[in-house]
Amino acid sequence: MPRGILLTSNLPQLQNLIKRDPEAYREEFLQQWNRYNTIRQIFHLNPEQEANNFRELVSFISQLAKCYPKETAEFPAQLSALLIENYQILPPDIRRSFVQNLVMLRAKNVISSVSMLQTLFPLLPRTTSTSLRTLIRTTILSDIKIANNRNKNHKLNRVVQSMLFGMVERGMALEFVGDKGKAKAVSDSALGLAGQDAMWAVIFTKELWRKSIWNDTKSVAIIATACFHPVVKVQSASIHFFLGSNQDDDEMEPSDDEGPDLKTLQHRREVNKKTRCGDRKLEKQIKKTKKKRSQKSDSQSGNFPALQLLHDPQTFGERLYDNLSRYEKKLSLDHRIIIMQLLSRVMGSHKLCILGFYTYVVKYITYHQLNIPSILAALAQSVHELTPPDTLEPVIRKISQEFIHPGVGSEVIAAGLNTIREICRRQPWAMDEDLLGDLVSYRKSRDKTVTAAARGLLQLFREVNPGILKRRERGKEASMGYTQEKHSLPFGYTVKAAEDIDGLEFLEDHLKSLDTENVGEDSRDQQAWENWLVESDSDSSSEPDWINVDSDGADNLEISDSDSETADVEPVSTSSDQRGQLPAGVPSLATRKILTPADFALINDLRIKAATAVVEKTGGSVTKRKLAALEGNRKYATANSDFISENDILGPRKRVKADYAERIASIEKGREDREAFGSKKGKKNKEVPSSSTNKEKARNKPFMMIMSSGAVRGKKKASLKEKQQRLRRHIDKAKRSR
Known part of the structure; x- marks a missing residue:
């Protein structure tokens, strides 16, 4: 193929040839590289004149940067500088093209994740395009997720968390305005830009926490710092993270739809025709509805793990109360209430006294x-x-x-x-x-x-x-x-150590029954610990290794709980009647097995099952009260009882009568996806649609409605001749129909 066709206007074909044989077309690439440097200098002076040519050259070099790493070593830094320094004057299509090329360089491993994120993070607050903002956000989240897919990438996480800390702390020294001074906050450009930076830092941290990519104390510390930001919107989004909701996150759209009623779905399935496809659809809808309700209950119960990971809860709570009392006149009632809710949950979780x-x-x-x-x-x-x-x-x-x-x-x-x-x-x-x-x-x-x-x-x-x-x-x-x-213990006293576990004998009998079914102990333990394990976020390389101790040298180890190494220790008597004895009636399972949270939940279920059997057999108010107490304990075990909702305060209420607007809205909702009114009887198999005749309607009427009609009375008074004629007409009509 002659080299003459490789013109400037035919860059895609040249790109295809270079990818096949980079060394053979090195001179042609260097020619385009020199042209790129020339146009880049002109582009700084007049961006609009050379916009299209420059965009094509940047895309061309981005595709081939991996083929010529030495020649294009400075290209990623130049592209990042163009985006950050000249972002406001760049045309929208040029901005998007440059961002896509930067992402391409990361996909080809030309640049690292840190280099790409250091360029993309400053662009988010300055981006006005919704599509470009979505692209940047998706790119950042997917890159961090892929980096932490198999193992925790602690190096990348530390760098990203440091950048997010910087975005939050950038506006912490500015003056607090409050949500009652929105006009002033909008007019102040420094405060507005700092608020956007901090808001994006909170959004990314919340999203990575929700996807279980970040679950360490540093992530909680970022949002805990943002709870005291001068911009109230950032405060509100951070506080709602600890409260377990995404109400103030504009980038996320929580769904309040809980799905259809389960009883309605089951009733509809019983009435309709029974098919396997219908059973699968019903099961899918039930799972979806239960998942949405569990997510809503989790949001109402609060983000308990994040509250437990607070570094200094006492200082955090005191700062919340200080902001609540100091800026009371600058804050709206709704914002004061969510600060009260967060402060109360921190006090209840960590036993603080403010x-x-x-x-x-x-x-x-x-x-x-x-x-x-x-x-x-x-x-x-x-x-x-x-x-x-x-x-x-x-x-x-x-x-x-x-x-x-x-x-x-x-x-x-x-x-x-x-x-x-x-x-x-x-x-x-x-x-x-x-x-x-x-x-x-x-x-x-x-x-x-x-x-x-x-x-x-x-x-x-x-x-x-x-x-x-x-x-x-x-x-x-x-x-x-x-x-x-x-008697109840006085204030300040603690309960003594428990000597027995209620219902442990039920668990022991249950495990014995599993042993008869040849269920292995290892599989039981693995199943019991399932869904109760918490993945450690600590760096495995920083943890000290296990020290191998020889069994022969175990006797040479000296263990002392005294400050003095020469302290005399009296031997403790371990007679056979004192060693290994348990209180009377206590099952031996407590000494042979470490009970998991799943075991305690199983104990409660077994106690409820036994109490239900007793109530069905004997009845009685005492056993019914015990059963109700056990069911209440299971309710408090599944939902955190430390957190209280408005329904707990209001209690069970009567159903309020709907007003006119609510009734009309209910009627309109019931008419959705419904065909027009009227009977379809007699319209199916007719050329011209029409309703049934009066004679057809009379046939289906109950006899008690027509027994007094003239036609029925006439039949009773008919003579023998008239009855014979009617019977003959019926026989002839039947023959013709055959």
Whole structure:
């Protein structure tokens, strides 16, 4: 092929030839490389004049950079500089082409992931194109995911996390504006750019956490730092990460659709024709609906692992309370509430005592306060067993004065009683004896919600502290336990070590039955630990290796728990009657097996199964109450009981009657995907569609409706001759039809 066809206007063909034999066409490539350098200098002076030619040359060199690594060593740095320094003046098509070429260089391993990410991260806040922003975001996430696919790429993760830290800390020194000063925040370019950088850092960290690519303390530290950013939007997105929702993330669109009702799907399947395809579709819909509901319940329960990975929870909580009290006038009520929720969850999870929070929240405790259920839920979940009762007594008094009196509605009274119950569940010593007697008296109310709330409070104190109840209100079991000196522990005391595990004998019998079925112990243990393991994010190379100790030298090891190496240690008697003995009635399984979380869940299920069998066989109120308690324990085990939702405060409520707009909306929703009204009977097999005749309709009428009609009466009064004629006509018609 003559070299004359390799003109400047035919770069694709030259690119194809060079890929086949790079050495044979080195001179032609160097010619285009020199042309690229010349046009690049002209492009800096006048970007619009040489835009198309320059874009084609950049794409050409990007495709062939791997063939000539020495000649194109400076090309990736030049391309990155063009994107970062001249991004605003570049035409939109040139920007997208340069970004795609940079991604191509990374795909061909011409540049590293760090070089590409250092170029793409600064472009995100400056990009106005939705498609280009989506391309950059997808590229960054996929590159980090591929790098951590098999093993954790700690080097890359540290570099990326350092960049995200820098994006968050870039605007931390600016003045705090608040969401009530939105006009000022928008007009301030420095604050707006810093907010965009920090927002993108939070978005990437949340997405990588959600995909389980990052699950270490550094990721949590990035978002914990962003919780105190001057831009309220960044604060809100960071706080919602710890609360377990993506409400303020504009780049993510959470779905609130929970799917159809499971009972409706099952009923529809029973009515319709039975097919295997229908069974598969039903099973698929049920799995999808359950998955969506589990995701919603997880978001309501909060991001508990992230809360546990906070570096300094006490300082974090104090800074949250400081921002809440200092910038109260600059923050809207909704933002103050989510700060209260996060602060309360940190206090409850880490057993923190930030006593100023209870003084601060008292002024919000009024029944006419907006979003009062969320505030009461935050107040209740901030309490724990180490909270001083003296601090909580004024709060409970204020709740009882504002919510529990005859001048408010039944829902308000129920909310107040439920809040006090949740507070006392965590700290029973905050309740006064006289006040408890007044609150428990509401169990005789006519409203079911109030009655249920008061009975729940009464049942709680029957279990935790029956001594402050009146004698007639303690119940049989609580009175018997109180007379046997089973009092509740004072404030500050801890429960003694447990001597036995309730229901362990059921687990031992269950394992024996599995042994009879030839199920191996190794497979049981592997199945028990499944879904309960947490992948370690620590660097395996930094961990010290195991030290091999010879069995012969084990006697030479000296072990001492004293500060002095010469301390004398008296021998401990280990007689045969003291060694290896267990309390009477305790199964030996506790000494042979390490119980996993799955084992404890299985123990609870086995206890529920045994209690259900007893209730079905004998009945009785005592066994029914025990069964209800076990089911409640399973509920609290599956959902974290430390977190409280608004439904726990409001309690079970009556169904509110729908107004006119809601009824019309329900009617319109029912008419969707439905054909027009009217009967289709008699229209299927006709050339001209029409309805059935009156004679056809009369045939299907019930006899009781037509027994008084003239036609029926005429048949009864017909003579013998008329009956014979009618029978003859019927026989002739039947013959003709055959």
